[in-house]
Amino acid sequence: MAKAPPVAISLGMIRALTLALAATLGLFQATQAPAQSPDLVQADLRPGWRLADGSHMAALHLRLAPGWKTYWRTPGDAGIPPVFNWSGSRNTAHVDVLWPAPHVFRQSGMRSVGYSRELVLPLRITPSAKGGPIELHTEMDLGICSDICVPQTLRISASLPASGRPDPVIASALASAPFSESEAGVGQVRCTITPDRKGLRLRAEIDMPRAGSTEDAVIESGQPGVWVKEPATHRSGGTLVAETKLRHLEGKPLMVDRSRLRITVLGSDHAVDIKGCNS
Incomplete structure (x- = not known):
């Protein structure tokens, strides 16, 4: 950290x-x-x-x-x-x-x-x-x-x-609050979670129009005591990809509920609030 x-x-x-x-x-x-x-x-x-x-x-x-x-x-x-x-x-x-x-x-x-x-x-x-x-x-x-x-x-x-x-x-x-998923035209939100040595890795693939010339993702676990590293964010056509690591602050075993994940995309034009993953 x-x-x-x-x-x-x-x-x-x-x-x-x-x-x-x-x-x-x-x-x-x-x-x-x-x-x-x-x-x-x-x-x-x-x-x-x-x-x-x-x-x-x-x-x-x-x-x-x-x-x-x-x-x-x-x-x-x-x-x-x-x-x-x-x-x-x-x-x-x-x-x-x-x-x-x-x-x-x-x-x-x-x-x-x-x-x-x-x-x-x-x-x-x-x-x-x-x-x-x-x-x-x-x-x-x-x-x-x-x-x-x-x-x-x-x-x-x-x-x-x-x-x-x-x-x-x-x-x-x-x-000026972030747009909802429907307002921003968000489609599928696919979250892949895999274990690593100290916790979990998360890869989120979000089908959505651009939120501006620059885009940053902020990911919240929705669970107390879980630290989320600043995601690496990039574009693959019409899909925004955000990859990060999750750690439990007390070193405890970690499980992530995909429905509680919250991803906020901060673009140079607008922001988008995405709650949960479709898959």
């Missing part, structure tokens, strides 16, 4: 950053503590609106300092995965994080996957009781990286409005 990037602050200092997230009309309450790196990221919570099915659409809006980036749910070998803790929320049965299509970054021969400049991260919140007030409390751990990485912790406390108009900024972020 690749070595983690150097950390600019000690672990004892990571928790020192608490950003205040506020919105208009006094609907949102948060606290702010002294920050070690206050200029690297500015964060707001976009309050959003209630949907017809009773769920609520909101979003985190992160603005990054020039030259800095943060990471997607699968950050690549050189990134820091974001972690969310929604405990303490009220009337919140579930929170779905709806990721916009990320970008691929390459530095010092390593690949990372994430966002630069800003990230609007939509949140679809399913309440326990429809129509009631929603209190959202979360703690988000994330990495903000340039030549070095600075772990940050954002803490949010918010009372979400019971109505509200659709937010075009959130709508734009939702529209």
Whole structure:
């Protein structure tokens, strides 16, 4: 596995950053503590609106300092995965994080996957009781990286409005999500899994139109404790081929459920989200 990037602050200092997230009309309450790196990221919570099915659409809006980036749910070998803790929320049965299509970054021969400049991260919140007030409390751990990485912790406390108009900024972020298989014209997805000395090898052959002049694949195992190496990706006519290795982080025997594999193709024109293999 690749070595983690150097950390600019000690672990004892990571928790020192608490950003205040506020919105208009006094609907949102948060606290702010002294920050070690206050200029690297500015964060707001976009309050959003209630949907017809009773769920609520909101979003985190992160603005990054020039030259800095943060990471997607699968950050690549050189990134820091974001972690969310929604405990303490009220009337919140579930929170779905709806990721916009990320970008691929390459530095010092390593690949990372994430966002630069800003990230609007939509949140679809399913309440326990429809129509009631929603209190959202979360703690988000994330990495903000340039030549070095600075772990940050954002803490949010918010009372979400019971109505509200659709937010075009959130709508734009939702529209930038990867295409589904049907939207992108994906055909057969063939996955061949073979053993090797330390785990498994995976070769995925995906019949699909080009997603752009350059294409990268990100493969998620769908299983905890399984590390997936950055795939080698190439084209063979109308088929995209991605090959990688899978390892269990604790060295345990490894079996892969093809139906739980998730392959995201990141192209220069658009991204495609592929769930499971046909064979």
